Amino acid sequence: MVENDEFGGRLKVLGWFCVLVIAVLIGRAGYLQIYQGEYYSELAEGNRIRIIPSMAPRGTFYDCNGELLVQNRPGFTVSLLPLTAPISDDVIQRLSELIKVPVEDIKKKIAMHSGFDPIRIKADVTPDIVTIIEEQKENYPGVVIEVLPIRDYMNKQEAAHTYGYVSEINDMELEKMKDDGYKTGDIIGKFGLEKVYDKELRGVNGGQQVEVDVSGRPVEILGKKDPIPGDDLYLTIDKNLQAAAEKAVDDQLKAINAHAAAAVALNPQTGEILAIVSRPAFDPNLFAHGISTKDWNALNNNPYHPMDNKAISGEYPPGSTFKIVTGTAALTEGVVSPEELINDTGRHWIIPKGNSEGEALGLINFRQAMAHSDNVYFYEMGNRLGIDRLEKYARMFGLGKKTGIDLPYEASGLVANRRYKELNFEDGEWYLSETFDAAIGQGFNLVTPLQAAMVMGEIAADGKCYRPHVVKRIVGPDGTVVKDFQPELLANLDVDPNVIRLVQDGLHDVTKYGTAASAFRGFTIDIAGKTGTAENSHGRDHGWFVAYGPFDNPNIVVAVIVEQGGFGAQSAVPIGRKILEAAFGINQQKAAQQQNP
Amino acid sequence: MDLSLLLATVGIVLMSLVIIGSATHINTPSDDRYWFVARQGIFALVNVGFAAFLLNFDYKLLQGYGNKLYVFNLIMLLAVMFVGQSALGAQRWISIGPISIQPSEFSKIIMIISLATMLEDRVGKLNTLHDLLPVAAYVGLPFLLVMKQPDLGTSLVFMAIFFGMVFACGINLKILGGIFATGIAMMPILWHVLKDYQKMRIMVFMDPNVDPLGSGYHIIQSKIAIGSGLLFGKGLFEGTQSQLNFLPENHTDFIFAVVGEELGFIGVTFLLLLYLVVLWRGVCIARDASDMFGRLLAVGITSMLAFHVLVNVGMTLGIMPVTGIPLPLMSYGVSSLTTNILSITILMNIQLRKQKLLF
Numbered sequence: 001m002v003e004n005d006e007f008g009g010r011l012k013v014l015g016w017f018c019v020l021v022i023a024v025l026i027g028r029a030g031y032l033q034i035y036q037g038e039y040y041s042e043l044a045e046g047n048r049i050r051i052i053p054s055m056a057p058r059g060t061f062y063d064c065n066g067e068l069l070v071q072n073r074p075g076f077t078v079s080l081l082p083l084t085a086p087i088s089d090d091v092i093q094r095l096s097e098l099i100k101v102p103v104e105d106i107k108k109k110i111a112m113h114s115g116f117d118p119i120r121i122k123a124d125v126t127p128d129i130v131t132i133i134e135e136q137k138e139n140y141p142g143v144v145i146e147v148l149p150i151r152d153y154m155n156k157q158e159a160a161h162t163y164g165y166v167s168e169i170n171d172m173e174l175e176k177m178k179d180d181g182y183k184t185g186d187i188i189g190k191f192g193l194e195k196v197y198d199k200e201l202r203g204v205n206g207g208q209q210v211e212v213d214v215s216g217r218p219v220e221i222l223g224k225k226d227p228i229p230g231d232d233l234y235l236t237i238d239k240n241l242q243a244a245a246e247k248a249v250d251d252q253l254k255a256i257n258a259h260a261a262a263a264v265a266l267n268p269q270t271g272e273i274l275a276i277v278s279r280p281a282f283d284p285n286l287f288a289h290g291i292s293t294k295d296w297n298a299l300n301n302n303p304y305h306p307m308d309n310k311a312i313s314g315e316y317p318p319g320s321t322f323k324i325v326t327g328t329a330a331l332t333e334g335v336v337s338p339e340e341l342i343n344d345t346g347r348h349w350i351i352p353k354g355n356s357e358g359e360a361l362g363l364i365n366f367r368q369a370m371a372h373s374d375n376v377y378f379y380e381m382g383n384r385l386g387i388d389r390l391e392k393y394a395r396m397f398g399l400g401k402k403t404g405i406d407l408p409y410e411a412s413g414l415v416a417n418r419r420y421k422e423l424n425f426e427d428g429e430w431y432l433s434e435t436f437d438a439a440i441g442q443g444f445n446l447v448t449p450l451q452a453a454m455v456m457g458e459i460a461a462d463g464k465c466y467r468p469h470v471v472k473r474i475v476g477p478d479g480t481v482v483k484d485f486q487p488e489l490l491a492n493l494d495v496d497p498n499v500i501r502l503v504q505d506g507l508h509d510v511t512k513y514g515t516a517a518s519a520f521r522g523f524t525i526d527i528a529g530k531t532g533t534a535e536n537s538h539g540r541d542h543g544w545f546v547a548y549g550p551f552d553n554p555n556i557v558v559a560v561i562v563e564q565g566g567f568g569a570q571s572a573v574p575i576g577r578k579i580l581e582a583a584f585g586i587n588q589q590k591a592a593q594q595q596n597p
Numbered sequence: 598m599d600l601s602l603l604l605a606t607v608g609i610v611l612m613s614l615v616i617i618g619s620a621t622h623i624n625t626p627s628d629d630r631y632w633f634v635a636r637q638g639i640f641a642l643v644n645v646g647f648a649a650f651l652l653n654f655d656y657k658l659l660q661g662y663g664n665k666l667y668v669f670n671l672i673m674l675l676a677v678m679f680v681g682q683s684a685l686g687a688q689r690w691i692s693i694g695p696i697s698i699q700p701s702e703f704s705k706i707i708m709i710i711s712l713a714t715m716l717e718d719r720v721g722k723l724n725t726l727h728d729l730l731p732v733a734a735y736v737g738l739p740f741l742l743v744m745k746q747p748d749l750g751t752s753l754v755f756m757a758i759f760f761g762m763v764f765a766c767g768i769n770l771k772i773l774g775g776i777f778a779t780g781i782a783m784m785p786i787l788w789h790v791l792k793d794y795q796k797m798r799i800m801v802f803m804d805p806n807v808d809p810l811g812s813g814y815h816i817i818q819s820k821i822a823i824g825s826g827l828l829f830g831k832g833l834f835e836g837t838q839s840q841l842n843f844l845p846e847n848h849t850d851f852i853f854a855v856v857g858e859e860l861g862f863i864g865v866t867f868l869l870l871l872y873l874v875v876l877w878r879g880v881c882i883a884r885d886a887s888d889m890f891g892r893l894l895a896v897g898i899t900s901m902l903a904f905h906v907l908v909n910v911g912m913t914l915g916i917m918p919v920t921g922i923p924l925p926l927m928s929y930g931v932s933s934l935t936t937n938i939l940s941i942t943i944l945m946n947i948q949l950r951k952q953k954l955l956f
Contacts, residue, residue: 047818
């Protein structure tokens with residue numbers, strides 16, 4: 001049959017076609033599984049394995065008595081987790097309206113993000129936002145709520161400049177610090193102790209390696225690395241004294257209608273800082289949430305710069321507090337004897353400069369001059385010493401350079417000297433009147449409140465200068481002491497102990513019958529002090545007060561400045577007295593009664 | 598009895614049960630963990646029993662029903678359009694009691710029977726376009742109904758059956774070539790006939806990364822599953838792609854990817870060789886059949902199976918576009934399983950009654 005042969009031929013073709021089909025399929029499978037197998041294996045791993053980071057709790061702060069100052073609390077964070085599809089514009093728009101974050105900001109964060117972990121959009125949202133997102137899940141696909149530790153500054157703006165604040169790392173910081181393992185989205189210390197000790201505080205983030213299914217739901221934990229909490233800081237700060245100092249400053253600012261001030265209290269025998277106040281201040285909790293533009297502008301536009309720690313970065317003419325330096329120099333250099341009487345006729349005889357109120361004290365010796373802060377006497381000391389020796393002693397006291405405190409943005413201050421004038425003024429010649437100004441702490445001299453406290457502290461500690469520090473101990477999460485900060489002797493004044501004794505006596509007289517006597521009437525503990533009034537070309541003078549006590553065995557030095565507060569005796573001394581009262585436990589009952597009438 | 602065909606079929610069905618079990622293992626609540634396997638297994642057994650019963654009847658009896666079946670087929674396909682239930686945008690299902698059947702599956706085998714009836718006395722007489730027209734119209738009507746559902750996959754199977762059978766009938770190769778040439782020339786026009794999702798499938802077939810989270814997702818995930826299976830596979834129940842649901846439809850249209858992932862190149866090769874046995878036997882049975890009707894039946898069935906294997910496996914391997922064509926005897930689905938076992942039964946029936954060799 002011809003047609004059967006024909007049929008058989010066509011069947012053969014069909015048969016071989018089937019063989020060809022199977023051969024092609026096997027070949028293709030072999031290509032995918034053998035030749036490209038490694039490639040697809042890696043893709044399969046990437047599909048199913050996710051790293052879910054877990055943030056290490058940041059180290060906490062304690063005061064010198066072990067009282068908790070800064071902690072972490074759990075907070076709700078709104079994050080995006082695009083699993084199978086990118087987050088749609090509708091959802092971004094809706095979320096933007098809900099949490100009040102601009103759409104561009106959200107999109108920028110999405111664009112910046114890489115990896116499979118959630119993209120954090122807004123930290124520490126309120127429970128009602130959490131409720132809305134949880135209840136209307138279908139309106140917010142890909143939006144998740146995470147519970148993450150939020151920094152909690154329990155005492156609000158108290159000691160804010162010391163503690164500092166944390167917030168998300170920015171591009172510039174990331175560029176600088178990425179070699180140290182910092183990543184996009186990291187929360188880092190930006191100011192204060194948070195910044196200085198960031199490496200110790202941040203701990204080591206952990207994470208889980210999990211197998212997930214197609215919807216990103218974890219199916220099995222493959223590996224786990226627990227986060228290691230950061231080290232805790234035990235501070236030299238005394239919370240009670242800090243609170244009292246803050247209150248003293250606030251009350252006084254209100255009373256005299258001034259806006260800015262700073263105060264430092266430290267132990268002159270160790271360099272331990274007991275309290276630091278800077279006004280105006282800010283609430284560091286604002287940054288932990290991610291600060292709003294409104295709050296940020298309010299801080300930035302405040303003419304009194306709430307973000308500056310004036311206690312260490314504010315530079316002011318030292319005013320009469322500088323007479324401690326001038327007096328020490330004069331006695332040590334022997335340009336005057338303690339007994340020599342200088343005649344204050346109200347004006348110096350070479351250059352007609354006098355006391356601020358124009359009063360004339362007549363014939364006075366060193367102690368009287370110190371107690372009454374007599375300008376004419378110290379002009380004469382400047383005249384006899386000359387600017388170079390004044391500069392030498394100022395530098396010996398540590399002025400003109402940073403004290404080395406463990407806080408950021410410390411200023412160096414300035415010691416009046418010839419070279420500075422030469423470099424910075426067209427008329428670089430040094431004039432005697434400038435020496436006069438320098439001798440009483442005006443003119444070019446600039447100090448920070450901390451430096452002023454350090455100068456007083458060196459007198460109090462018989463010439464010893466200890467490095468000021470805020471952290472006493474760093475303690476690891478397991479309780480072991482990582483680092484213990486012992487007092488570090490920086491320098492010893494190269495001065496006869498008798499000279500220091502004479503200066504001490506003069507300062508003691510200040511509170512006995514001198515410029516601060518009325519303020520310290522009835523004070524049960526012997527105090528040495530010095531008032532000052534720093535001329536301010538921009539407005540009212542700044543008021544200064546530095547003091548230490550108890551006089552015989554000092555354990556606290558206080559330095560206070562009230563910006564545009566006028567005379568130190570009226571503006572700064574009351575604050576200093578209250579801080580000392582708190583430190584020595586004097587009048588506390590009365591203060592408590594005032595608080596709760 | 599065709600032992601190699603029987604063994605290959607049983608082998609594929611057993612493999613199917615194991616792989617369906619694995620593919621649906623994690624994605625089902627534990628109470629129903631073996632629901633799919635059990636259901637598929639029970640229907641396989643019922644079908645085999647039914648097939649054994651059907652072997653008692655001569656397949657030639659079907660010849661008398663050819664035209665009636667054809668009409669029944671049209672009615673059934675029309676019924677789908679009016680009372681059918683939608684699945685994934687296409688009306689393909691009819692519920693009869695607890696069972697949802699997919700008429701288009703059955704319509705394939707019915708198409709083969711009626712076409713074989715029609716072509717029997719046209720063998721060797723398809724020399725002109727005029728000769729071919731009635732045949733084309735005969736297939737064209739149900740083809741259009743399936744196309745309308747829309748079920749592009751099944752309509753393509755109709756074309757495969759048609760071409761396989763008219764080719765065996767000795768169609769003039771010039772005409773065949775002419776049809777293909779015209780078909781290719783018409784492609785741009787056909788493009789407009791396609792639904793958007795069908796166009797997308799074709800585009801994604803050209804480059805899956807056009808839409809990696811949408812239409813291209815199946816292909817990408819399927820290739821990852823198969824590729825990562827390597828030589829020996831990850832082991833049953835160990836396929837991360839299928840067990841973690843990255844691979845959709847893993848017990849139905851994409852079951853071959855599970856084989857590739859869990860049993861590796863060795864498992865894939867073994868399964869494809871089983872299919873080759875089935876197809877090769879189909880061609881042999883066609884060759885040895887005692888009459889032209891039997892031959893055409895066998896050719897139609899073989900063409901259908903070959904096309905299914907090529908398109909389904911090719912799809913999972915990324916060399917064919919995504920169409921909803923199941924893998925015969927492997928994919929979960931009662932209608933498809935029944936149709937395919939019925940088809941194999943018909944092949945065996947033909948083989949049982951083959952022409953006696955004369956010595």
